[in-house]
Amino acid sequence: MSDTRHSKVLIIGSGPAGYTAGVYAARAMLEPVLVQGLEPGGQLTTTTEVENWPGDTEVQGPDLMVRMEGHARAMGCDIVGDIITSLDLATRPFVAQSDSGTVYTADAVILATGARAKWLGLPSEEKFKGFGVSACATCDGFFYRGQEIVVIGGGNTAVEEALFLTNFASKVTLIHRRDELRAEKILIDRLMKNPKIEPLWFHQLEEVVGEDTPMGVTGIRVKHVTTGEITEIPAKGVFVAIGHAPANELVKDTLETHHGGYVVTKPGTTETSIPGVFAAGDLTDHKYRQAVTSAGMGCMAALEAERWLSEQDLDSGKDTTEPLGYGAPASAAE
Template sequence: MSQLAQRRTKVLVIGSGPAGYTAGIYASRAMLEPILVQGIEPGGQLTTTNEVENWPGDTEVQGPDLMVRMETHAKAMGCEVISDYISSLDLSKRPFVAKADSGTTFVTDAVILATGARAKWLGLDSEEAFKGFGVSACATCDGFFYRGQEIVVIGGGNTAVEEALFLTNFASKVTLIHRRDELRAEKILIDRMMKNPKIEPLWHHILDEVVGEDRPKGVTAVRVKHVDSGEITEIPAKGVFIAIGHAPASELVKEQLELHHGGYVKVMQGSTETSIPGVFAAGDLTDHNYRQAVTSAGMGCMAALDAERFLAEHNAAALLEIEPVL
């Protein structure tokens, strides 16, 4: 291995959402000289969120703008931010070793995992066939392409309602399809949705098939099935937005760390410590309950402080093992 391809650091932060950048800020302030590897989606999920109204200090802020500010803040504190993707992580021995797509190897004494979560899909063949051609999981990314069109949103939580509301900026009509007759979203979002004349909820239905054409490739309709009667209804639509939640991006550590609740990294109560000393986890990767930007940022702070404490204790123990020179 060439020296050019290897980087040594006290703390490696993997991920660049609110948890990752906050960890980078706090680790830098602790003089740990952290390296942060952004991952495949720099800025995380907030880069695909249009209006953020629950970030303290900002009545309203654009998600991408907020993440640019966080990155700038982390760099200003001294965090080295690298645009790369960690493809493998070996936690079986110390120091830990992470390998990136670029060929760089990072050797580190502590790891802060902040890889977040990714959109879930329904798993339909027709959904897969039209991904990128009318089927999307990101309204802020793709809503602009459906100006004046009829579209559908699948889901019943905050994500679905937020996407439906945002899509009314472009679409002539948004049909929200949900398998139940009530939503799991926050009341303020439900109230906004029900008052919006462009949004029509369709209760007790699930997506059965995405219908489209091949030349040019694109969606023309969806077929939905009533959960009780099984009756199929076809709804004209040019866009289909899947908004059924997210799954933790824990592939890097699924065989190495203790997981729970369907793949979330388990941490000790009141801490970000994982099942391996020196490895810490923060944000949506470990939070199956709150999943908010502000709680992710708080956990990023905790992870950096936990890492600082771990390294201080580790170094103190190493010094005690050194025999005094007489």
């Protein structure tokens, strides 16, 4: 028989948004339970040096997440190494099923499941992640000052990252499998006028080339999409910029979403389309996607959950299970 655990606040996800929500919810005496998920610590655990976290000139991404986890625990947040596999938001208390078999029920839920960079799925790409292969120019561009780097992609993300990387790199080669970019016209215009950027049309990444000792990228091999001809390009950094995908599997059919699946929140808040359910961090943020903004939203979610709970009739002595009457909303237009 599975165990059932009830809490006032269930936090799903363990990146900067989740752990910050845990700190604030615990300080508010809400006795939160935080379920870490498949990747405890989130995207920062795959990052090396972080130089844009306030208060740290430089910190290793995994170390920062260990500190944030420790802070949440010290405040009284109950952190559980489990994975939520389904979430029922149609009744209250909300019900979450887990991989371990434990059933988590909660009066309020904070979703902080984040987003995942889209990758090409190449073995060499996986091998050099964090050692020359990145999906975040604002995180890692600084480390390639004076170096030649490449950007893979053809949409807004790729063009914006290529432009940003010219602040550091001596040359940026943009690899695109077509001869026309899918970005906004103003961005394309800026890119084409930038002397540091050289587009390479009709090519796709075939392999990342590098060394094992020390681990690092030395170049790439690209293939012409029609002729199949292979070309080698020297590079110290490879930025895969084919977009991000929000980790919305638990709520994509329940909560309102937009921009390709990011959860919609009411302007200026972390409130979702279902009362008592809050969303923070990269799950909702298709624009900034920074650790510091995620942490800020985690704080907001906890404070808003506390306020919302104080307004509810949640007498623990009676059955609070009730149908909420919410169907799966249509996603907003992208």
